[in-house]
Amino acid sequence: MLLEFKDVDTHYGDLHVLKKVNYSIEKGEIVALLGGNACGKSTTMKTIMGVVRPTRGQVIFDGQAIEKLPTAERVRRGIAPVLEARRLFPRMTVFENLEMGAYLRKRGPEFDQDIERVYALFPRVKERRDQIAGTLSGGEQQMVAMGRALMARPRLLCMDEPSMGLSPIFVEQVFDIIQAINRSGTTIFMVEQNANMALSIAHRAYVLQTGQVVLSGAAEELRRNPLIREAYLGEMQVGATT
Amino acid sequence: MTFADLLLQQTINGLSLGAMYALLALGFTLVYGILELINFSHFNVFMVGSFVGLWVLQQFGLSGQEIVLAGLPLVGVLLAAFVVTMGVSGGIGVAIERLCLRPLRNVKGPAAMITTIGVSYILFNIVLLTVGADSKNYPNPVPAIHYHIGGAVLDLRVILIWIVATILMLGLYFFVQRSRLGKAMRATAQDAEAARMMGVEVDKVIIMAFFLGSALAGAGGMIFGLYYNFTSFLIGFTAGLRAFTAAVLGGIGNVPGAMVGGILIGLIEAMSAQFLATAWTDVIIFSILVLVLVFKPSGLFGRIAPTKS
Ligand SMILES: Nc1ncnc2c1ncn2[C@@H]1O[C@H](COP(=O)(O)OP(=O)(O)OP(=O)(O)O)[C@@H](O)[C@H]1O
Numbered sequence: 001m002l003l004e005f006k007d008v009d010t011h012y013g014d015l016h017v018l019k020k021v022n023y024s025i026e027k028g029e030i031v032a033l034l035g036g037n038a039c040g041k042s043t044t045m046k047t048i049m050g051v052v053r054p055t056r057g058q059v060i061f062d063g064q065a066i067e068k069l070p071t072a073e074r075v076r077r078g079i080a081p082v083l084e085a086r087r088l089f090p091r092m093t094v095f096e097n098l099e100m101g102a103y104l105r106k107r108g109p110e111f112d113q114d115i116e117r118v119y120a121l122f123p124r125v126k127e128r129r130d131q132i133a134g135t136l137s138g139g140e141q142q143m144v145a146m147g148r149a150l151m152a153r154p155r156l157l158c159m160d161e162p163s164m165g166l167s168p169i170f171v172e173q174v175f176d177i178i179q180a181i182n183r184s185g186t187t188i189f190m191v192e193q194n195a196n197m198a199l200s201i202a203h204r205a206y207v208l209q210t211g212q213v214v215l216s217g218a219a220e221e222l223r224r225n226p227l228i229r230e231a232y233l234g235e236m237q238v239g240a241t242t
Numbered sequence: 243m244t245f246a247d248l249l250l251q252q253t254i255n256g257l258s259l260g261a262m263y264a265l266l267a268l269g270f271t272l273v274y275g276i277l278e279l280i281n282f283s284h285f286n287v288f289m290v291g292s293f294v295g296l297w298v299l300q301q302f303g304l305s306g307q308e309i310v311l312a313g314l315p316l317v318g319v320l321l322a323a324f325v326v327t328m329g330v331s332g333g334i335g336v337a338i339e340r341l342c343l344r345p346l347r348n349v350k351g352p353a354a355m356i357t358t359i360g361v362s363y364i365l366f367n368i369v370l371l372t373v374g375a376d377s378k379n380y381p382n383p384v385p386a387i388h389y390h391i392g393g394a395v396l397d398l399r400v401i402l403i404w405i406v407a408t409i410l411m412l413g414l415y416f417f418v419q420r421s422r423l424g425k426a427m428r429a430t431a432q433d434a435e436a437a438r439m440m441g442v443e444v445d446k447v448i449i450m451a452f453f454l455g456s457a458l459a460g461a462g463g464m465i466f467g468l469y470y471n472f473t474s475f476l477i478g479f480t481a482g483l484r485a486f487t488a489a490v491l492g493g494i495g496n497v498p499g500a501m502v503g504g505i506l507i508g509l510i511e512a513m514s515a516q517f518l519a520t521a522w523t524d525v526i527i528f529s530i531l532v533l534v535l536v537f538k539p540s541g542l543f544g545r546i547a548p549t550k551s
């Protein structure tokens with residue numbers, strides 16, 4: 001088990017967002033987190049990163065409770081985020097953004113190797129390395145955001161809506177790359193609105209509704225589940241044909 | 243003096259004042275860039291810095307204008323005075339952040355800004371009560387060597403001030419641009435939450451911003467004393483407000499902008515003193531502040547508007 005939520009509750013002031021949530025993610029898996037707007041998907045990611053602290057329950061990473069650890073320590077232990085809406089540092093160059101991903105690591109051969117790996121995955125990022133990140137297209141920004149997370153050499157990659165705002169062809173590319181990253185050994189926990197795509201690459205998935213896990217299971221099963229088809233896949237298929 | 247000589251002379255004077263305002267403006271900009279906080283205690287950190295420099299120079303047996311050094315002793319004394327002044331001022335900045343501002347970090351509204359005004363008055367009164375209200379003669383160990391350029395005069399002292407200010411500003415620029423912590427400062431200013439999730443310890447970055455800004459203000463305070471040959475508990479407010487204008491003019495939050503803004507304000511002050519009247523200087527400078535805030539709130543080079551978005 002790489003990551004586990006045990007009966008986690010979170011609040012923003014009086015607003016109760018996650019309610020007794022349980023997740024468990026095995027090493028090597030791709031796990032998707034599905035759900036409508038405002039149900040607490042991003043809050044889940046922020047709770048993993050330590051930007052939001054649970055008011056109850058435990059977050060366990062690699063066998064150790066981490067819910068009280070500062071964010072930097074979690075990054076050091078191998079958790080890296082691809083944030084919702086990319087959140088690059090807009091007035092820094094692409095290269096500097098990648099460097100920030102490796103903030104807690106030493107410069108040296110390993111760093112250079114990882115930069116090359118990112119450039120190999122995203123040749124476009126290499127071309128644009130000296131460009132100011134805020135001037136990149138949305139798709140390019142997504143590549144930099146993923147590259148930046150990889151620069152941390154994460155064991156767990158937490159991705160918040162990697163397909164948001166991307167054209168269908170580009171979404172496919174991004175999902176191919178996510179699979180490639182996973183095959184090279186990185187566990188992936190991924191929030192997605194694009195349930196169809198997410199379920200096509202994920203091993204398992206959780207469905208969140210107003211802060212509660214209402215469904216979970218193997219991606220294949222969920223794809224056949226009538227509830228899911230109606231609530232998520234149906235919408236997506238209509239969206240995809242227009 | 244011909245008009246050209248006057249212009250040259252005032253450019254020389256303006257660059258000296260400008261160097262001082264630029265050092266001071268950097269502190270406003272560094273802190274604002276990260277916390278969106280206008281730090282009014284900065285005014286009097288500058289003033290205290292000027293007294294720390296005075297004290298160090300006195301420890302070397304210097305007082306008044308009579309004792310002059312040359313060569314290595316001069317460089318050594320100035321170096322020691324700047325280093326101690328900057329260290330102490332930086333420490334005061336860090337203490338202000340830790341003791342007075344960090345507890346208010348998550349309090350919304352103007353509480354933190356009002357606290358900085360309070361701290362400013364505390365520093366002001368501590369100096370008033372301990373060293374007194376009279377202005378103090380500032381020792382100047384630099385030999386009175388003057389160079390004549392046409393009809394204008396350039397003092398060795400002024401050249402030294404320029405050198406010190408240039409080294410400090412270039413040092414800061416390269417620190418912010420190239421060093422790991424400098425990049426973390428920029429990243430935090432651009433997106434604090436994202437920076438945190440890269441592993442940046444935001445509290446460390448904030449401390450660094452206060453330390454660097456306050457250290458530069460201390461250096462500015464010493465330059466004030468060396469340039470005007472006096473210091474007093476009163477010097478913080480005027481210089482502070484002018485430097486704040488410089489930071490806004492350059493785009494608050496923008497490091498090179500604060501440097502250019504500082505130089506511009508220095509030049510404007512010198513020119514208006516020469517060609518209008520000294521009394522009008524503040525009218526002009528603060529009109530610039532108002533005009534910039536009304537018509538170009540992001541400043542000449544700024545991308546950060548002085549409002550929360
Ligand atoms: N910092 C915050 N302060 C107060 N409320 C917040 C904060 N962040 C999120 N919320 C609220 O918590 C709820 C869950 O937000 P969250 O961002 O987790 O939703 P989400 O599932 O990611 O939605 P979306 O699909 O729209 O991104 C929302 O009602 C949101 O308004």
Ligand SMILES: [Mg+2]
Binds near residue numbers: 041042160
């Ligand atoms: Mg979200």
